[in-house]
Amino acid sequence: MKGIKISAHKELSKDSFTIYNKPKYIYIPLIVGNDTDITVLVKKDDYVCKGEVVARSKGNFSIPLHSSISGTVIGFEEKLHHNGVMVKSILIENDFKERVEEKNDTIEQLSSYSKADFIATLKSAGIIGMGGAGFPTYIKYQTEQPIKTLIINAVECEPYITADYALGIQKVEEILETIDAILEIYKIEHAIIAIKKNNTKLIHAIQKRIGTYVRMEIKTVPNRYPMGWERLLIETVTGKTYQNLPIEVGVVVNNLSTIYAIYEALKNKTPLLERVVTITGDMIKHPTNVLVKIGTPVHEIIESIGGMKRNKDIICIAGGPMMGVALPSDEVIVTADMNAIVVLKEQALEQENTCMRCGKCVEVCPAHIEPVLIKDAYKEKESLKSLHVNRCCECGLCSYICPAKIKVREYVKKAKETLRKGE
Ligand code: SF4
Ligand code: SF4
Known part of the structure; x- marks a missing residue:
């Protein structure tokens, strides 16, 4: 069997969900994925509305960055990014008015979008892969090749992280409605929602509502790591392997949080302004999943949920302990592609020994x-x-x-x- 069983520690945060949406300041790091070639569209003292584009990446796959609050641009500061480096960021002071440029009507029928409008909406909403990849989502749909299967990756195999799980339970109907719309817009034969088999609460929540969606099915995958890795997941649920990209075998994979972001973009014309982040680990007093505004400083979120058990001899990891990055502090900023902060007791680094060629x-x-x-x-x-x-x-x-x-x-x-x- 592929992958291995590792301790998951998900019980710490699995059944807990809260909201923190009142940051006094937000910081928009000028980075998309690894791309720091960003055009800034605001200057000090500018007033910005919630949802306004404040910067835009320049590369081949241009994507906008939005303000998640209304308020005033205070200036620019270097802030810690979850990749472990300091990144120039736009600092905006919140006026707590949640002012928007214009109020959009909600769209009744999500499947009424044409392919071109769907892609344009994802692009202007700044939607990127929220499972950690940070790659613009519209690119997966900008294809001449037919999409035969849409896979919703709700596996979340990395230890400690439960953000998708918590969001999935909260937003089942919206997620199913969005999957159905994508199937319709792209005339895709079917969708597979892939979930680890021990995530029974999420499985039951979806099972209860999936009845009328005949082209969708849940497929459970073994509780092994790294089952959420796109290549392994596709092979596990479809039996297909590919050389470079999933579209070679007619597959598009979207993470569950990304699907919810697509819902907000299609339904309410709302760009990517919020996400669920798991704040957990044995040094967090009350581990939980928190819906936060993008740009919120993590230390503020930790304080809002009760703080840490201690603030010395700890290690903060952005992402999980397997794939994440150990950070020098909790002064990191929430970005769209950061799904968790894990705070653990610092352990003495084990001495590396000589390779014994064990294989x-x-x-x-x-x-x-x-x-x-x-x-x-x-x-x-x-x-x-x-x-x-x-x-x-x-x-x-x-x-x-x-x-x-x-x-x-x-x-x-x-x-x-x-x-x-x-x-
Ligand atoms: S980190 Fe890379 S080299 Fe190591 S086990 Fe995973 S895929 Fe293989
Ligand atoms: S062969 Fe691989 S696992 Fe074994 S000691 Fe060397 S590096 Fe470690």
């Missing part, structure tokens, strides 16, 4: 590459060329399993860098 990292690697060989050659571009380094999904299983405590994944990430340099 365990090769056995567990879901990408079927050889992490140990990549580790050995991580600086040698020529040797790396035949090792399929770019197939690595950065799941971290090689580091997790390594008996010598070698941070194998970090070597594989460096190897990717080596290949990228001088491309």
Whole structure:
């Protein structure tokens, strides 16, 4: 069976949901995915409405960044991004008036969108993959190839994270309505909602309402990591494998939170302004899932839910412990692609030992590459060329399993860098 069983710790936050929507300030980091080539559209002292575009990425896949509040641009500050680096950010002071430029009518029939309008709406709403990928969602739909299967990825296999699970339970009807509309707009044969088999509450919530949607089915997947990885998920629920992109086998995959963002964009013409973030870990007093405005400082959210058990000798991880990034503090800002903050007791770093060539990292690697060989050659571009380094999904299983405590994944990430340099 693919993947491995690891401790999930989801019980900490699974059944808890709250809202924090009153930040005094928000920060909009000038970054989309890894792209920092952003045009700023506001200046100090400008008044901005909620939902107004304040910046736009310039690259091939341009996407707007919106203000999630109404208020005044105070200036620009370097703020910690969840990738661990400081990023120039637009600082906006909230006037708590929630003023919008114009009130849009709600759309009754979501399936009334044409393909072109659907893509234009996703694009102008700034919707990106909210499971962590951060890639503009409209690109998946901008295809000449027929889409045969839409997969909703509600697997959330990373330990501790329950944001999709909590949102799914809150918004089942909206999510099903959106899936149905996408099936209609693209004439897609069917949709699969993929959920881990032990997420029974979410499964039951969907089962109760899925009855009239004949082209949709729930498929449960084993409680193993990294079952939510797109390549492994597609193979598990459809039996299909592909070379580069899922569309080669007629598949589009959207994360569950992304589907809800599409709902808001189609139904209310609301851009991506909010998301659910899991705040959890053994150092958080009351772990929970929180609906927050994008741009909210995480330390403020943590305070709003009761704070930390202590603020020394802790480690904050953006994302989960397998794929996430350890941060120097909780001064990080919520972005659309940040799904969790996990705060744990700091543990003494275990000493790396010599590789014993046990091959365990090769056995567990879901990408079927050889992490140990990549580790050995991580600086040698020529040797790396035949090792399929770019197939690595950065799941971290090689580091997790390594008996010598070698941070194998970090070597594989460096190897990717080596290949990228001088491309
Ligand atoms: S090499 Fe990449 S894909 Fe393979 S186990 Fe390590 S992190 Fe996961
Ligand atoms: S799991 Fe660790 S010790 Fe074993 S081969 Fe891989 S890198 Fe070496």
